[in-house]
Amino acid sequence: MLSESNLNKVEELRKRYPTTQALLLPVLWMIQEQEGCISEESMKYTGALLNIPYGHILGVVTFYSMLQKKAVGKHHIEVCTNVSCMLRGSGKILEHIEKRLGIKIGEISQDQKWTLSETECLGSCGTAPMLVIGDEYYENLTLEKVDKLIDSLQ
Amino acid sequence: MNLQPANTEKLTTWKRVILPDVPNLYKIDFYLANDGYKALKKALDMKPDEVIDEVKKSNLRGRGGACFPTGLKWSFMPKNSDKPKYLCVNGDESEPGTFKDRQIFEFNPHLLIEGTLIACYAMGMTAAYIYIRGEYGKWIKILQKAIDDAYANGLIGEKILRTNFSTNITIHRGAGAYICGEESALMNSIEGERGYPRVRPPFPAQFGLWGCPTTINNVETISNIPIIINNGWKWYSQIGSVKHPGPLLVGVSGHVNNPGIFEMPTGEPLLEIIHRWAGGVPGNKGIKAVIPGGSSTMILRGDQLEGIRMDVDSLKAAGSSVGTAGIIVMDSDTDLIKVIRRITEFYYRESCGQCTPCREGTGWMFKILKRFESYQAKMEDIDLLMDVANNIEGNTICALGDAAAWPVQSMIRRFRDEFEKRAQVSHFQTMVV
Numbered sequence: 001m002l003s004e005s006n007l008n009k010v011e012e013l014r015k016r017y018p019t020t021q022a023l024l025l026p027v028l029w030m031i032q033e034q035e036g037c038i039s040e041e042s043m044k045y046t047g048a049l050l051n052i053p054y055g056h057i058l059g060v061v062t063f064y065s066m067l068q069k070k071a072v073g074k075h076h077i078e079v080c081t082n083v084s085c086m087l088r089g090s091g092k093i094l095e096h097i098e099k100r101l102g103i104k105i106g107e108i109s110q111d112q113k114w115t116l117s118e119t120e121c122l123g124s125c126g127t128a129p130m131l132v133i134g135d136e137y138y139e140n141l142t143l144e145k146v147d148k149l150i151d152s153l154q
Numbered sequence: 155m156n157l158q159p160a161n162t163e164k165l166t167t168w169k170r171v172i173l174p175d176v177p178n179l180y181k182i183d184f185y186l187a188n189d190g191y192k193a194l195k196k197a198l199d200m201k202p203d204e205v206i207d208e209v210k211k212s213n214l215r216g217r218g219g220a221c222f223p224t225g226l227k228w229s230f231m232p233k234n235s236d237k238p239k240y241l242c243v244n245g246d247e248s249e250p251g252t253f254k255d256r257q258i259f260e261f262n263p264h265l266l267i268e269g270t271l272i273a274c275y276a277m278g279m280t281a282a283y284i285y286i287r288g289e290y291g292k293w294i295k296i297l298q299k300a301i302d303d304a305y306a307n308g309l310i311g312e313k314i315l316r317t318n319f320s321t322n323i324t325i326h327r328g329a330g331a332y333i334c335g336e337e338s339a340l341m342n343s344i345e346g347e348r349g350y351p352r353v354r355p356p357f358p359a360q361f362g363l364w365g366c367p368t369t370i371n372n373v374e375t376i377s378n379i380p381i382i383i384n385n386g387w388k389w390y391s392q393i394g395s396v397k398h399p400g401p402l403l404v405g406v407s408g409h410v411n412n413p414g415i416f417e418m419p420t421g422e423p424l425l426e427i428i429h430r431w432a433g434g435v436p437g438n439k440g441i442k443a444v445i446p447g448g449s450s451t452m453i454l455r456g457d458q459l460e461g462i463r464m465d466v467d468s469l470k471a472a473g474s475s476v477g478t479a480g481i482i483v484m485d486s487d488t489d490l491i492k493v494i495r496r497i498t499e500f501y502y503r504e505s506c507g508q509c510t511p512c513r514e515g516t517g518w519m520f521k522i523l524k525r526f527e528s529y530q531a532k533m534e535d536i537d538l539l540m541d542v543a544n545n546i547e548g549n550t551i552c553a554l555g556d557a558a559a560w561p562v563q564s565m566i567r568r569f570r571d572e573f574e575k576r577a578q579v580s581h582f583q584t585m586v587v
């Protein structure tokens with residue numbers, strides 16, 4: 001199920017690690033990037049590819065918060081609410097997004113377009129408040145910036 | 155990210171070396187043109203032990219939180235080992251209030267690579283893994299490009315710079331778990347396990363990655379190595395505080411006008427950092443409290459900051475620690491109960507659950523603090539909270555337990571009145587209902 005180029009990457013990585021089990025996280029990342037989430041089927045596939053029992057893979061997938069067991073909304077907005085962001089108004093940002101999208105933390109919008117979560121510190125405390133969508137950081141947020149961002153993604 | 159102090163003229167004349175004011179330094183051509191990889195060449199002309207000795211004499215201390223002397227740590231590695239040895243560079247950077255390693259990935263990735271190579275040479279390692287938190291996808295790309303370019307230039311891989319020294323550098327991407335920054339959990343995570351900390355002893359220098367001798371160092375620590383080799387231990391050991399010398403990446407966040415990462419010698423006065431470098435508190439409000447080194451470090455009262463400096467000894471004397479040098483400033487209007495509830499919530503969520511005191515204790519503290527926040531706590535809850543924190547401290551496999559206990563303990567010790575006020579109000583409220 002991994003693409004040709006990802007399979008090549010796996011072969012390259014085998015040379016870098018003394019055990020195949022160490023390739024587990026890298027392979028899970030490849031799957032998630034390809035498919036958006038890590039399904040049961042993908043976990044079985046990974047087990048066969050790396051010769052790891054399914055139970056072990058499930059244990060690892062459930063341990064790490066960034067590995068998604070099921071598909072999330074098209075745009076997954078994660079707002080940092082840890083201390084530095086909280087001190088600089090992440091609460092207001094979150095409230096504003098909840099109002100605009102009509103969903104609360106942990107929900108997916110009806111059109112499947114948006115998912116909203118709060119998140120722990122993301123290493124942007126000096127540019128707080130902030131949110132991420134996928135790999136993209138949006139920092140030094142104001143309500144106006146949030147509005148513009150949501151408009152641009154509509 | 156803001157790297158410029160608010161008030162340039164009046165500050166020290168420190169010329170940045172970890173994050174120098176040189177444009178495009180992340181590109182290998184620019185790095186090479188600015189004496190890049192010169193330290194690697196110099197180190198390869200030295201004996202490995204001489205390199206370790208240089209680092210020892212420099213008095214460099216780890217920048218990952220515990221301030222452990224780096225040279226000493228390196229000397230724990232067995233000299234003659236029939237097993238391979240490994241280096242783990244810790245770029246998990248998930249401690250709330252900490253955002254410095256990310257600047258190294260972004261602005262000076264080759265410095266980190268160069269330091270990694272020198273460390274591998276000094277300790278006889280053939281492989282290094284740079285573990286980076288999963289959320290830093292963008293910075294992983296920047297560092298990966300730098301690594302690829304260094305491979306292409308014969309700086310990583312087989313027979314580096316035509317010597318007999320060979321080593322690989324591989325980025326290992328985390329996937330969202332604060333605990334994986336803890337060194338033994340980090341190794342388990344690389345091995346493809348859940349990120350559970352290991353019981354010590356054995357220590358990593360004896361039994362680390364795949365049971366082989368391993369050293370774990372923070373990204374900023376490793377980035378100091380080329381600076382030490384280039385300039386010599388004498389020069390380095392004279393920067394800042396004697397017992398904790400060198401340039402330090404200090405992060406300032408929270409209620410300041412000019413938040414950012416500021417490179418400065420260790421030992422700068424805390425108040426100077428807040429007022430001069432970080433531009434002071436908005437609205438000229440007073441400072442109620444400061445967390446000096448990331449959320450795990452003990453909170454300080456705003457009225458006890460006079461004379462405190464950013465180094466190991468001074469902060470220890472003040473009843474806190476340098477940690478990751480991530481200063482969080484809270485103005486006079488801050489609701490400290492909300493702050494400590496949020497910090498505790500973080501440790502509760504991130505506890506891996508292996509030890510009962512940490513797993514249960516963080517949950518209990520979180521619950522009690524929610525009672526305070528919602529005005530439903532009783533006066534006895536203050537002592538109960540302290541009791542739970544005391545029972546976590548020192549009774550767990552890893553230091554996450556301590557990291558959860560310290561903020562709570564220090565908050566009660568230094569701001570008991572805040573808890574009492576909440577408890578009184580709640581007592582009054584139950585009476586009128």
Ligand SMILES: Cc1cc2nc3c(=O)[nH]c(=O)nc-3n(C[C@H](O)[C@H](O)[C@H](O)COP(=O)(O)O)c2cc1C
Pocket residue numbers: 215216217218219220221222224227244245246247248249332333334335336337338370371372373375376552553554557
């Ligand atoms: C819960 C926990 C989280 C940690 N997270 C990090 C981290 O993100 N980055 C880091 O460098 N060290 C972290 N540490 C410290 C490491 O265990 C280790 O001491 C450090 O990486 C050693 O590097 P140094 O000697 O260069 O400071 C953490 C420790 C604990 C207990």
Ligand code: SF4
Pocket residue numbers: 333350351504505506507508509510512513550551552553554555
């Ligand atoms: S102290 Fe907490 S995080 Fe550390 S091993 Fe124990 S339960 Fe896990």
Ligand code: FES
Pocket residue numbers: 080081082083084085086120121122123124125128130250251252
């Ligand atoms: S507290 Fe939000 S990024 Fe650090």
